[in-house]
Amino acid sequence: MQQATEQSTGRTIAVAIWRGGADGDYQTFEVPLGANQTVLDVVTYVQRHLDPTLSYRFACRVGVCGSCAMTVNGRPRWTCRTHVSKVVENGRLEIAPLANLPVIKDLATDMSRFFEKWQAAKGVFAPSATRGEPIAAISPATPERRIVDAAIECINCGVCFAACDTVRWNEDYLGPAALNRAWTLVNDVRDAGNGERLYAVSRDGGCHACHTHQSCERHCPVGLNPTASIAGLKRRTMAAYIRGEVT
Amino acid sequence: MNVHLYVLQRLTAALMAPLVLVHLVVILYATRNGVSAAEILGRTRGSLVWGLFYALFVAAAAVHGSIGLRAILREWGPRSLAASPRGLDFAMYAFGAVLLALGLRAVASVVL
Numbered sequence: 001m002q003q004a005t006e007q008s009t010g011r012t013i014a015v016a017i018w019r020g021g022a023d024g025d026y027q028t029f030e031v032p033l034g035a036n037q038t039v040l041d042v043v044t045y046v047q048r049h050l051d052p053t054l055s056y057r058f059a060c061r062v063g064v065c066g067s068c069a070m071t072v073n074g075r076p077r078w079t080c081r082t083h084v085s086k087v088v089e090n091g092r093l094e095i096a097p098l099a100n101l102p103v104i105k106d107l108a109t110d111m112s113r114f115f116e117k118w119q120a121a122k123g124v125f126a127p128s129a130t131r132g133e134p135i136a137a138i139s140p141a142t143p144e145r146r147i148v149d150a151a152i153e154c155i156n157c158g159v160c161f162a163a164c165d166t167v168r169w170n171e172d173y174l175g176p177a178a179l180n181r182a183w184t185l186v187n188d189v190r191d192a193g194n195g196e197r198l199y200a201v202s203r204d205g206g207c208h209a210c211h212t213h214q215s216c217e218r219h220c221p222v223g224l225n226p227t228a229s230i231a232g233l234k235r236r237t238m239a240a241y242i243r244g245e246v247t
Numbered sequence: 248m249n250v251h252l253y254v255l256q257r258l259t260a261a262l263m264a265p266l267v268l269v270h271l272v273v274i275l276y277a278t279r280n281g282v283s284a285a286e287i288l289g290r291t292r293g294s295l296v297w298g299l300f301y302a303l304f305v306a307a308a309a310v311h312g313s314i315g316l317r318a319i320l321r322e323w324g325p326r327s328l329a330a331s332p333r334g335l336d337f338a339m340y341a342f343g344a345v346l347l348a349l350g351l352r353a354v355a356s357v358v359l
Binding site: 166169170202203204206208209234237238241242246247 | 250251252253254257318321322329332
């Protein structure tokens with residue numbers, strides 16, 4: 001971030017940043033435009049140089065931890081891997097907290113609801129063996145593992161949750177990330193929790209609430225497709241329902 | 248929407264797909280030389296096949312549409328209703344019953 005400041009282009013950019021809670025408003029700052037500057041660099045510059053009371057959340061700065069997601073010019077993005085030059089519109093940047101989550105202050109949201117959905121979707125591994133047994137040998141080439149691999153790299157950033165229309169309309173909806181996580185476990189041959197899991201995602205607010213708008217897939221920063229995972233859950237739960245395993 | 252409603256809505260959709268196609272083909276066929284009430288009634292009156300065809304169509308549409316209405320109310324309806332599963336179920340059954348009654352009445356009027 002210091003580097004970005006040093007490589008300043010001599011120009012500035014007007015950055016409107018959300019301040020306060022849900023009833024807050026945008027405050028505009030003039031920030032030096034740097035080469036290869038990310039949106040997170042901009043937010044950090046504002047806090048370090050212009051207003052130390054600005055609240056936001058980040059940790060790794062390299063797209064691994066999933067902490068720094070915000071709404072940038074109307075779209076949810078991971079700010080540490082979003083270059084200003086790619087998203088700036090008419091020389092202006094508007095940065096807000098993630099949608100569909102309560103605002104704590106400024107750019108920091110309360111993500112409790114997001115993680116509670118993971119629990120509700122039974123997104124926790126349920127072991128079928130004890131630690132005394134040999135480690136299961138899972139070939140990456142098996143069909144089940146290929147399905148898991150396609151969906152496993154979620155960084156829990158909440159971008160899909162913020163992008164989802166159904167999350168906005170239905171507060172009971174589990175959301176793309178939690179359902180995507182459930183799908184990885186449904187296909188994990190070591191897991192023994194599918195009875196409860198399929199029931200959890202079959203209820204009102206489960207996978208069947210998804211309208212397949214694909215905003216999650218459109219915005220996922222790591223290129224996952226939660227919509228496809230949810231479609232998989234729909235098929236799997238429907239088969240379980242027909243067999244009488246899910247009521 | 249839970250899995251039970253999801254399966255019912257998909258099943259009725261699958262059922263209606265060929266029914267809609269037949270319905271459209273019949274419309275094209277029936278209107279090829281203009282259309283008159285006498286011509287329609289001549290085809291449908293006393294016809295068990297058309298009676299069953301449209302009764303099935305009406306039943307499927309009533310189930311399919313009322314589940315869809317429930318989903319719309321759940322997401323876009325008044326907050327007090329959206330948060331009440333019993334209220335949503337009541338709206339679904341009531342709307343389904345109205346669709347079924349109106350539809351079967353229409354079928355009866357052209358078949359009987």
